[in-house]
Amino acid sequence: MSDAEIKLMIPGPVSVSPEVLQAMSQPVVPHYGDNFIHLYNETLDLLKLVFKTNQDMFLYVGSGTAGIDACVGSSLAAGDKIIVGSNGFFGDRLIWIAEGNGLVVVPVRSNLGSELDPANFLQAVQEHPDAKAIMVVHIETSTTIINPIAEIANIAREYDMLMIVDAVSSIGGVPFKFDEWGLDLVATSINKCLGAPPGLSPIAVSQRAWQSINALPPKNHGWYSDFRTWKKYATEWVDWHPTPVTMPVNNIAALNIALKQLMEEGIEHRYQRYRNLAIQLRQGLTSIGMFPMTPDHLLNPVLTAAFGPEGIPTSQIVKYLANKHKIIISGGLGDLKEKTFRIGHMSPVVNKEDIDLVIHALNQFPD
Ligand SMILES: Cc1ncc(COP(=O)(O)O)c(C=O)c1O
Numbered sequence: 001m002s003d004a005e006i007k008l009m010i011p012g013p014v015s016v017s018p019e020v021l022q023a024m025s026q027p028v029v030p031h032y033g034d035n036f037i038h039l040y041n042e043t044l045d046l047l048k049l050v051f052k053t054n055q056d057m058f059l060y061v062g063s064g065t066a067g068i069d070a071c072v073g074s075s076l077a078a079g080d081k082i083i084v085g086s087n088g089f090f091g092d093r094l095i096w097i098a099e100g101n102g103l104v105v106v107p108v109r110s111n112l113g114s115e116l117d118p119a120n121f122l123q124a125v126q127e128h129p130d131a132k133a134i135m136v137v138h139i140e141t142s143t144t145i146i147n148p149i150a151e152i153a154n155i156a157r158e159y160d161m162l163m164i165v166d167a168v169s170s171i172g173g174v175p176f177k178f179d180e181w182g183l184d185l186v187a188t189s190i191n192k193c194l195g196a197p198p199g200l201s202p203i204a205v206s207q208r209a210w211q212s213i214n215a216l217p218p219k220n221h222g223w224y225s226d227f228r229t230w231k232k233y234a235t236e237w238v239d240w241h242p243t244p245v246t247m248p249v250n251n252i253a254a255l256n257i258a259l260k261q262l263m264e265e266g267i268e269h270r271y272q273r274y275r276n277l278a279i280q281l282r283q284g285l286t287s288i289g290m291f292p293m294t295p296d297h298l299l300n301p302v303l304t305a306a307f308g309p310e311g312i313p314t315s316q317i318v319k320y321l322a323n324k325h326k327i328i329i330s331g332g333l334g335d336l337k338e339k340t341f342r343i344g345h346m347s348p349v350v351n352k353e354d355i356d357l358v359i360h361a362l363n364q365f366p367d
Pocket of ligand 1: 064
């Protein structure tokens with residue numbers, strides 16, 4: 001099966017539009033000078049519209065995890081305490097990232113398939129007023145749950161803690177309000193709802209976060225992964241070379257086109273279009289007896305998980321769709337391995353016909 005024939009419906013990376021692909025194949029140009037600065041600044045401005053922020057934005061080179069790791073390492077020092085929410089695989093990963101940075105972690109857990117509960121964070125901050133930060137995943141991609149980050153951020157604000165968010169699978173696909181929600185450090189990745197190929201982690205940093213970052217000892221956490229380095233170049237070399245390292249220029253050109261396409265469609269329209277796909281998919285799954293994992297009020301506009309037929313490991317369904325129908329979906333992750341399958345509809349090029357196709361293919365299983 002050639003890559004061009006497959007229909008990619010996993011929760012990232014996603015299929016990208018032909019115009020975005022074309023930007024990837026343009027001649028390589030330098031990551032400095034007037035043309036690059038124009039592309040870079042325009043891309044940051046477009047990202048600010050999606051994050052809904054007027055604060056600092058960087059295009060960190062690496063996957064989403066690299067961005068989150070840098071948010072943690074840049075703003076906190078080994079030995080600091082952090083409250084970390086987890087209701088699934090990616091929340092657990094945040095705990096590992098915090099521990100890997102030498103932090104003392106206070107976990108706040110909810111069951112798989114339930115939202116994180118702000119009341120539990122209130123209790124945790126009251127028991128640990130010395131914690132410096134709260135960190136949570138926005139969309140827990142393993143279960144599709146959307147966590148109430150605005151409410152949790154309110155608690156962080158009240159108790160003067162930083163609010164760090166893993167928005168890797170949410171930004172560009174569901175409403176996001178960095179400034180209004182009072183967030184401090186947020187990382188996403190470009191290969192999910194933003195509709196570009198993998199390689200960059202856009203990051204927003206609040207003024208409050210800078211106060212913490214700048215108060216840390218100068219040699220705290222590497223150099224590349226210290227946002228002070230990025231800020232220094234964005235300030236001191238702004239007129240010719242605004243980043244500390246060689247940038248993947250084609251990737252930035254591709255992201256730039258993907259963001260312009262998002263603006264052309266309209267952010268609110270995009271959100272609603274994804275939501276409609278989710279509704280269509282949930283109805284289709286229910287009609288063939290493969291029920292969505294979460295109830296309708298927990299609908300996720302960009303990603304749907306469902307249970308397969310009783311007693312059948314879901315990897316068989318994933319393989320069947322790939323081999324017989326050339327549709328690539330994902331299995332369950334972590335404790336949900338072999339129990340659920342997941343269908344991503346977070347690509348700008350996924351449409352109603354694709355949802356019909358996937359339902360049709362699932363309905364044939366296991367012919
Ligand atoms: C919520 C969430 N966080 C982090 C990651 C890891 O992102 P990356 O593989 O880009 O490092 C993912 C990937 O699926 C994710 O869904």
